[in-house]
Amino acid sequence: MHPVVYVIIVVVVVYAIIMIARAVNRGANSHFICPKCGNDFQVTGAKYAFSPKTFTSHDVTCPKCGYHGFMEVQPGKK
Numbered sequence: 818m819h820p821v822v823y824v825i826i827v828v829v830v831v832y833a834i835i836m837i838a839r840a841v842n843r844g845a846n847s848h849f850i851c852p853k854c855g856n857d858f859q860v861t862g863a864k865y866a867f868s869p870k871t872f873t874s875h876d877v878t879c880p881k882c883g884y885h886g887f888m889e890v891q892p893g894k895k
């Protein structure tokens with residue numbers, strides 16, 4: 818393979834790691850409020866990083882009542 822291909826692969830992998838690390842960090846500093854029972858909860862960084870999302874909400878599950886759906890991201894820890 819051409820050496821440039823390796824450079825591109827490294828750049829893409831490093832970029833992906835940075836994006837995941839940033840998402841995990843963001844997840845650790847935000848929480849959700851369940852629209853069904855009002856429970857205030859946080860999800861793990863990994864769950865936050867890999868859950869389906871829009872710009873302002875994430876597809877998460879309430880640990881208290883089991884409600885599953887898109888919930889708006891609330892800034893700050895719980």
Ligand SMILES: [Zn+2]
Pocket residue numbers: 851852853854855856879880881882883884
């Ligand atoms: Zn709930």
